[in-house]
Amino acid sequence: QVQLVESGGGSVQAGGSLRLSCAASRRIFSMMGWYRQAPGKQRELVAGISLGGRTNYADSVKGRFAISRDNGKNTVYLQMDSLKAEDTAVYYCKMDPGYWGQGTQVTVSS
Numbered sequence: 001q002v003q004l005v006e007s008g009g010g011s012v013q014a015g016g017s018l019r020l021s022c023a024a025s026r027r028i029f030s031m032m033g034w035y036r037q038a039p040g041k042q043r044e045l046v047a048g049i050s051l052g053g054r055t056n057y058a059d060s061v062k063g064r065f066a067i068s069r070d071n072g073k074n075t076v077y078l079q080m081d082s083l084k085a086e087d088t089a090v091y092y093c094k095m096d097p098g099y100w101g102q103g104t105q106v107t108v109s110s
Contacts, residue, residue: 002026004093009104012083016108020078022093022101030096032076034067036089036106043092047078060086085110 003025012018020034033048047057047067055067066079076093088108093101 002095002099004095004099004101006091006093006101006104009091009106011107011109014083014085014108014110016083017079017081018083018106020080020091020093020104020106022076022078024074024076024095026074028069028071028074028076028095032067032069032096033094034076034078035092035094036087037092037103038086038089041089046091049076080106083108 005023006020008018008020010018031048031050034046035043036046037043045058046061047055047065049055049067049069057065064082069076085108088106090103090105092103
């Protein structure tokens, strides 16, 4: 078992930045990802990072968001810049094969 704890969410104006963190209770051995779910919408992948550091992003966040990992701290980050109102959602951290954090709210006002 592993526990994932997200932090760093909050409210920001459009154009602003936030940095989310996901701390794992043990060493990370697998793919990590950030997902988000807006009200009335399905949960969607925002960004992923492999054990080797390969990254992938949703088209909607390419060039604005950056995922990274610090294996020594068992932590994954999501740097979010140039935030838009449509980025408003609950953001979840996931570790393969199916461990989820509790989510952190991100609200972007226009």
